[in-house]
Amino acid sequence: MARQIGDVIVDLQNISLRFGGVKALTDISFNVKEHEIRSIIGPNGAGKSSMLNVINGVYHPQEGQIFFKGALRKKMEPHEAAEQGIARTFQNIALFKGMTVLDNIMTGRNLKMKCNFLQHALYWGAAQKEEIAHRIKVEEVIEFLEIQDIRKTPVGRLPYGLQKRVELARALAAEPHILLLDEPMAGMNVEEKQDMCRFILDVNDHYGTTIVLIEHDMGVVMDISDRVVVLDYGKKIGDGEPDEVKNNPDVIKAYLGTTH
Amino acid sequence: MLYREAGQFKATYAEDSQIFPIRQDKIGFWVLMLVFGVAVPLLTNEYWLKAILIPVLIFSLAAIGLNILTGYAGQLSLGSAAFMAVGAFAAYNFILRIEGMPFLVALVLAGLTAAAVGILFGLPSLRIKGFYLAVATLAAQFFIVWALVKFPWFSNNSSSGVVTAQDVTILGYTFATPEAKYVLTFLIVSFMALLAKNMVRSSTGRAWMAVRDMDVAAQVIGFRLMRTKLLAFAVSSFYCGVAGALYAYTYIGTVEPEGFNLDLSFKILFMIIIGGVGSIMGSFLGAAFIVLLPIFLDNVVPVIFGDSLGAGFVSNFQLIVFGGLIIFFLIVEPHGLARLWQIAKEKLRLWPFPH
Amino acid sequence: NEEQFIGLPSYRVGPYAAGGSGLFGGWIDYMQLVNERDGGVNGVKLTWEECETEYNNARGVECYERMKKKGSTGNSVFQPVSTGITYSVLEKVAQDKIPMVTIGYGRTDAADGRVFPWVFPMITTYWSQASAIVNFMGQKEGGMDKLKGKKIGLLYHDSAYGKESHAIMDKLAAKHGFEVIKIAVAHPGNEQQSQWLQIRQAKPDYVVLWGWGVMNPTAIKAAAKTGFPREKLIGVWWSGAEEDTIPAGTAAKGFIAAGFNVAGANYPVVADIKKHVYGKNKGNMEDKTRVGSVYYNRGVVHGIITVEAIRKAQEKYGKGKALTGEQMRWGFENLNLDDARLKALGATGFMPALKITCADHEGPGKVKFQQWDGSQWKVITDWVDSDRPLVRGMIEESAAAYAKEKGIKPRDCSKES
């Protein structure tokens, strides 16, 4: 395996996030290293999604600092995060319902497109050239995720699982540096999960994309992550390699239970 | 069996991303262009040109404008008529006040003026959403019309507030006959419709739709909300502005601010709803439908009921039918005529098999 | 068996339907009367067709175009009953050679027939009316010189229509030395609290109500609420119908309004309609009690003028023949409804005597004043004149400017026959 885990790329220090009286995150520190697959697990309402939202600027924590590639990151808006190469998928699918699969994925490439709206209006020439160039990239992603046959379907009509896959495609189309995945395999059967794992591993492998993954399927998490952080009620209760975490008594108590 | 795409393979992405990827559609389109661009002005009479076709074209343009804002970018607006007014009065003043102003340049400037005003009233959209925004756009509707009435400068101090559009002259040729005006309108509208289609099928359009469908996600993907929304307001107002100028110059000839009232805004909204929200072709279908329906009812209802009923009854009955049909269409197909047409095509494609 | 076609762009739905149904009812009833009682005009039956405009310019244009070619000779006269539509077809009528008659609305300076050969803003215009109202106030005060130093409030509909009053009132104020306080009411005008507080504060001697639609009853009610005497509230003719007073209830008692026609069902012409039209169950009004109302009678005036122009034109172009628009135009331009003719029509006092010439497309420029007594309109004056020289001067000035802008060479009326 060619993959080499690199330096810390995102470093979160003492993050606290509150919504009114609800403490979503309390004093959490952890980091993500370049090229690794970093999982976040924890019971429902533990603050996992909030964590992702903090990383890509949807939420702004009241306390704590975020270092990105070693530099302190000021208050950052989501689109700025995107410009820095952070892409993500959402727990509640956030596809653009009125658009086709192809268009949805094409939106993933918007930051790489340089033509302005006047060029788009005139189309023939620069805009068309650009459109086709990016279309080729998008087709690669489509092929990679094996969704060729639904290209022209409006996403609203797709079953849940495929929508998740399209969302992944949209994120991948951005050729992100860091990919944040919020329960990408919820609502899939084992076969589909296996496919999804394959995709994630391949992305990580071929493009060296750093991946932050939230997932409730412990099989998946333990099999594919390099390191796992465990949250409970907004607090960090465990952090380390899968095996370490699996045997951490706090984690077992709070999350894994004895049935596993 | 006529409408089969089987056997038509697309070898390149350029081919695949054409406006009409299917050959039958392309042929149909060019036939239509020929019919409406050449045959219609040669064959139809003045009534059809002046009273139906020209307004349909102009309203289509306004509907495209509104469709860009509401259908594509998802910002519900009830003020499109006001932007038409801005366009109409801007064109009038540019031509009036600048010696030798070419008509087409004035048209563009009128659109740009409307776009500037549109941006101004679009600013609140960054914070305000949905029906709140819709009601807020009424502020534009009422304020603009008020300002045009209130400051006589806009209407060159005409005592009645009405302005008479100057002659339309391009390169020394004056478009005076209905045929000439129709052809001019047709060309401008077709060209602008093409531009609009290009915008919505490329990255600009995708940005609008992304913001419409889910603005938080759009932001996460890297779209800038402010820029995207304001661009939608600007482009939309530009289209409405040009439509307003055409309304003054190639259709009615004289305009007063009050002509661009809330009713007209609603009418344009109807056009996009009936035609199809988020569809350029739907804008045309909707405009045609809304212009033709009352005329059709006007001709048909009295024939059905004869003189037996009072005139007031007939007029009110028409109103009821008009409203009823709008509801009916929404129920049958909330996505409008454009979608109905698409479904028809899908059925045709499968024909003679039901599914 | 010739027929004369008249297209009626009417409005029977929407906010102005109440006035519309009265006006078009009276108009149609009068034409029906001519058909029923006289067998048409010299044997030419009148035919007509309504076209709903909803008071909307675009639909008005469509109606105009639709009706243009109807009937054997095309539409012979167009009367939009909407200033907006008037403007929209102003240039078209000249091209299509169809006379346009606008009674009590439309483009004021079109009264200059040299510049606007095809347009006839008959009987009186807004400017004449404003002037007549001021004259009426002078009468009430006991002489025009008594107006000096007086304050006159002008409560106007904030639209092009309402603002037509400004220039003329300013001129009159300068001439007679009174002060005009202009107060705008935003459309639709169903709330006038602040305007009337302002009026109460300014304490004007009179208030001219230049209103339209719901603004009128609201103003009358608000006047009562602020204690402004209704006898000092003078409405224009679009503010002076039953539709404006009835909703105001008792508050309207004493309110005075101008009119180029009067209310009342006891004029012979109206009585004839009742007999010949309603007697045969061919009346147009659904509510027969409205026969004789202000709007209804206004419609009858429209009918009289149309029919008389046909009669006049037939004198020249052949009795018993259907007329083209061009021929009708001549009829209008040579119309002369003197007192004798009005008497014959059974319309003495119903409308002013009227003489149109090549240069003057307006005619008398007179109005009567009526007062609401709580249940009906009572005429309280004879025909009150306007300041003809002043108004005519303004009209000619404005028309000349238009002619210049449009490159129109005014007709030389001395050469017309």
Add this chain to the structure above:
Amino acid sequence: MSYLSINNIEVIYDHVILVLKGVSLQVPQGKIVALLGANGAGKSTTLKSISNLLRAERGDVTKGSVEFKGERIDQRTPAELVKKGVIQVMEGRHCFGHLSIEENLLTGAYTRSQSRAELKDSLDKVYNYFPRLKTRRTSQAGYTSGGEQQMCAIGRALMAKPEMILLDEPSMGLAPQIVEEIFEIVKDLNSKENVSFLLAEQNTMVALRYADFGYILENGRVVMEGDAADLRTNEDVKEFYLGLSSEGRKSFREVKHYRRRKRWLS
């Protein structure tokens, strides 16, 4: 006569998209039936055609019939069905975002005329099942986490005291512990209160452990049915739904990326 039976139904969305192509299945009284199948097989559609929520998505049952206790119910409104005891928990949560968690739960009891005390009882029961909801009871549902919303949706349905529950992917987005708990609740209700279940579930492993009977749906058709125990030992089911190949469970890291063929398709 079966308790709930679907006979050969065909469903079309939007007048053109044919999704179910003749699906028949039975739920006997007091049993738990699992409906399995890949994404897009038509599980949710099947459930919605029972609860009559299809029409709200412009879908239509064009053929076949649905019977509950021997009575045709395809023309009944969803509200009538809930009154009769058939309730669906929709996929994708669908909580009322602006209502608090507790208000959400209370709306669930809309069809029942309960006394205040009874209502409180039911509420306590739900809170007992999902303690997490209790701590978040005053928060607007729209601001709670995905899992909390899922619990809220399930709890809300329980408030209606149904006798037949259509559960659409109840385990989605829930932590493993909670998933187990949910199925325990299902078992509990089933055995103690004789509630019948039809559940569409991707978590086949758990579903088949708790269900009595299973149907496998593929492309809008039932391709396999049988006792849960039998299905669990079927080779295909094992490989595709349970992730167990002949050598036992394979690591997700090891799974090779190739298209496999399901035997029943050949």
Add this chain to the structure above:
Amino acid sequence: MQFFIEVLVGGLLSGVMYALVALGFVLIYKASGVFNFAQGAMVFFAALTFVGFQEVLPGWLGLEADSSVVFWLAFLLAFIAMIVLGIATERIVLRPLVNQPHITLFMATIGLTYVVEGLAQMTWGANVRGLDLGIVDEPIAWLMDNYEIGVSKFDLFAAGVAASLVALLALLFQYTKVGRALRAVADDHQAALSIGIPLQTIWRVVWAVAGFVALVAGMIWGARNGVQFALTFTALKALPVLILGGFTSVPGAIVGGLIIGASEKLAEVYVGPFVGGGIEGWFPYMLALAFLLVRPEGLFGEKHIDRV
């Protein structure tokens, strides 16, 4: 100063009149997420039906036109007509459009506007009618004499009516099972269906109540300006009130009404003269707009939930 107070009080009282119309909007919006554009037309329809019955009833029953039996019977019949209208709307318009995007429903109500307007005038004719509630619209003499402040009895009466309606409806929404169900429906039609909330019944009830509110508003406005088509324009006065108060808040309607009414009048009197007057048409909208910039959901509106 006394003039200022008078303007202010007058404005507040007009504001209440606006709130009366706004209430109908709030009701339906809150209960179904439908922005019912037809509310103005319903006000017109209700008032016209009321005076229409007032006109014909004496003839049918052989009673005096001003007897209170006629009044209450006409009121009852008009209310029944509004209930019928509500039921018909549910059956014909809303039921087939369940779960459609809000804009579609909004459009449908614009269509409904035309139908209701046409129906009203087709049934009762286009005549303008007066309406007398027996309360004179004149300043209270005592205030006028002692402080020279004109406050109309009628306005006070209207304010009283509005206040009681608001109180009643606020209670309904906040504390009853139906109220909760209504709010649930507004959030998610399909989910509401799935837990057995009978949308059809709910909508019928709500539309009937909104019809009742429209009837009351129509009678009060009609007594003021006459019963005529222009009653539909009251909707335009209510919209800024609505956004300022928040679409979903019953108390918001009244507070919004007060704010809009007062500031509109003050602006017209004190600012209007500098720009030529007539600013009442747009001023409330601009004010509301400015307000929204600070609070995008209006004063008491429910926050738009935007989460990923």
